[in-house]
Amino acid sequence: MNVLRSLLEAAITMVVLLGLARWALGFFGKKTTVYRATPARQLALLTWPLLAVGTGLATAAPGLVATTSAEHWLAWGLLLAVLALAAPALALHLRYYTLNAATTLVFDPLEGRLQVALDEALAYDPARQGWPGPEAVEWGRCRWPGVFWRRYEYLRLPLPQGDIILTSLIISDMHTLVRYLRHFGVVVVERRRGWAWV
Numbered sequence: 001m002n003v004l005r006s007l008l009e010a011a012i013t014m015v016v017l018l019g020l021a022r023w024a025l026g027f028f029g030k031k032t033t034v035y036r037a038t039p040a041r042q043l044a045l046l047t048w049p050l051l052a053v054g055t056g057l058a059t060a061a062p063g064l065v066a067t068t069s070a071e072h073w074l075a076w077g078l079l080l081a082v083l084a085l086a087a088p089a090l091a092l093h094l095r096y097y098t099l100n101a102a103t104t105l106v107f108d109p110l111e112g113r114l115q116v117a118l119d120e121a122l123a124y125d126p127a128r129q130g131w132p133g134p135e136a137v138e139w140g141r142c143r144w145p146g147v148f149w150r151r152y153e154y155l156r157l158p159l160p161q162g163d164i165i166l167t168s169l170i171i172s173d174m175h176t177l178v179r180y181l182r183h184f185g186v187v188v189v190e191r192r193r194g195w196a197w198v
Contacts, residue, residue: 008054056082
């Protein structure tokens with residue numbers, strides 16, 4: 001139990017320090033146009049699920065070794081409920097990370113720049129390759145985003161060489177990118193799903 005409490009305290013401390021560092025650097029840095037699956041972005045998306053799991057484990061741990069049967073079953077019930085609430089977000093995050101671990105997005109709507117690189121090699125540049133088509137771009141969104149604590153959504157760009165999938169692990173505000181694509185006549189079809197699994 002002490003180990004779980006220490007892990008929870010370390011996670012909270014790390015989140016606070018990263019938040020303060022990001023706030024302080026915001027004064028001196030310019031707005032970025034390069035988006036990657038950075039550790040800070042992953043930690044921001046996983047904050048609530050990890051806190052829920054840590055709190056559930058810390059609360060249920062004493063009951064798991066309880067002497068009475070009622071306390072034992074109550075602790076297991078609490079632990080399973082917490083894991084059931086956190087598991088969908090953790091599974092979605094892992095799936096999005098496997099899709100976008102090697103993806104880099106360069107996006108600056110004011111300068112008209114949009115490029116996608118996979119493993120540091122340019123995979124898509126509409127200035128050279130044209131806009132996606134003839135199929136519509138799919139914008140997958142969660143029907144119940146509150147279940148996951150954070151917005152999990154993705155864009156599937158259909159290209160001749162294969163689909164490119166951009167997730168909210170890369171860019172948090174997908175609306176800006178969707179508006180940009182629609183401005184250039186790209187058809188973006190929004191699909192609301194209970195679980196935005198790709």
